[in-house]
Every structure is written in structure tokens, then in C-alpha cells.
Amino acid sequence: MLQRVLVWDVPTRVFHWTLALSFAGAYLTAESERYRDIHVALGYLMLGMIGFRLVWGFAGTAYARFGSFLYKPSAVVGYVRSLFSPQPEHHVGHNPAGGVAIFLLLALGLLLGTSGVLLYWELGDEDLFEELHEISANLMLAVVVVHVAGVLVSSVLHKENLVRAMFTGYKQAANAVSIPRAYAWLGVVMALLSVAFLIIYLGIL
């Protein structure tokens, strides 16, 4: 029996889409001095979101916790193999491959944001941080591409819309329990803080 299960709490969803938009926006504004303010603001926002996620990975709801999607390399390989078999493995939260993508995105995002801040504040070796900034940005884009492809493939194979789940928080699952609280207030606070930060930093209004 499939049931409607609440999997993603609101802060996790707000984090996800803010991270996605800030990374995309910063990538698109990277090549021009005209958008330098926007680029830097989105970088700070991305770092703030990653900082929150690192805490939420230990303090958040069940499926958001790092422990729930930290798999051994063999489990990751097993999951990817199962996708080509008649019975692909199904996970209610992050699947093992998705978990790898998240750890990589967090690590690369941290490297990207930190090297960007150090460049902007003119601290440390400029040449080194410039290289790190560019390399981590392009690696992160590559992981994003794989992540999106994985989401699409898994959505088709498991006949579930994973993109919609990252908006609504709900999935259809058997033998799984909903997380007890969605922490909507915290998600709302994060979204409001993000918007307020951008308005103030960019001097809009």
C-alpha cells in the first residue's frame, strides 16, 4: 500500500532551491564586472545556506540528516547497478547516489564560496584562490548536471516525480513514516532572511 509520506521538511526545501538559484545566478554573473555585486551577494547567500545545511545535517529531521544518506561506496555502486536491473532499489529519502551528489555539492560549494570570499576580501594567494574558485565552480556545475540527470532517471524508473517532492515535501511510499514536523516557521525565516539580505546588500528599494 502506497501512502503519502512527508519526507522533506521545509528548511531542507528552502535550502535546496535557494542553493540552486544562488549557484545558477552566481555562475551567470561571473564574467562581468557589471554584475559583481550580484555575484558576491549570491555567493554569500550560498555560503549561508551551506552553513545552515551543515547544522541541519545533524540537527534536522530524519531524512535530512547526513547519517541517513551516508552510504558505503559498495552500496552506491550497488544502487547504480540496480537501476539497470528489473527491480531498481528504492529509497524514500536520498538514494545512495543522490547522497554522494549532496556531499560533493556541499564540499564544492564550501570551497567555491570560501575561495570567492577570500578573493573578494583580498586575503591570501590571489592566483591560487582564483584557480580554486574556477575549478570548484566548474566541478560543481558538473555535479549539478549529473545530479539533475540522476533525478530524472530515478523519477522515470521509480515512477515518482522527485522534483515535485522537493517542492511539496511529499512522496508516495510503502512502509515509511512521515517526519513528525515540517518546521515551516524555520523555512519561512530562512526565505525572508535571504530576501532581506539581497535587498539590503544590493541596495534595492
Place this chain on the structure above:
Amino acid sequence: MLTTQRLVLALALSAVFASVSAFAETPQEILDGFATQAKTEDPAFQTFDAARGELFFKNTHGNDWSCASCHTENPANAGKHAKTDKPIDPMATSANAERFTDPKKVEKWFKRNCGDVLDRTCTSLEKGDVLTYLMAVK
């Protein structure tokens, strides 16, 4: 997993080596490089011209920004970023010995800033003229 980690490590290491191995050059050597390129772009190329470079530097080229918008009308002075207000070290080689000593940096900033000011890349003639001007400013 392991291969991805190795890839990241390899790329990080190569970044370190790339930055260490960037050859230091003199502004004159970089200018000579522009002259060689200018000849291939236009066989009729003769010499660079500081006055032409100064005009180019201060012209907005039909847009809102010129080079001087951030680097000021006097490149021997420190400039100020038009968007972030952050200080920019002087461009004139007489005022800043580090300018035009790293070919990679020179290419990077000509590419970015020509894009911002002219909406295109600069020709080697334009780059050489500007550098001749920046080397002439006392």
C-alpha cells in the same frame, strides 16, 4: 567515489602548480608579445601609440563605461570599482611595479574588461596601445 576524490585532488594540485609556474615577465616583454600578435592580425601594423592608447582608455566606445570609469583619468592613481567601490591599485607601471608582469593575468583582465567596456574582445593593436600608454604615464 574514490576516482572522484582523486580527480578533485589532481585538479587542486594542478591548480597549485599552474599558479606557481606562471612565468613572471616584464611589461616590455608582454608589449612585444602584443606586437607579434598585432602583426599577424594586420600585416600593415607599424608601431603602438601612447596617444592612441590614452584616447582608447578614456573613450566610452558608445557605452556607459570607459577604462577610466574604474581606473580614473590618471592611471598613476589608485582606482575605484564602479559597482563595488573597492579600491583598485594603479595601472601605470611607474606607479605599480606588479602591473603587466603576469601574462595570464593580463589576458584575463583584458578579456573581462574589454567585455564590460566594449561588449567584445580587444584587438592586439588596442591592447598594445593601452599598454604603451600605461608604460608612458609618469
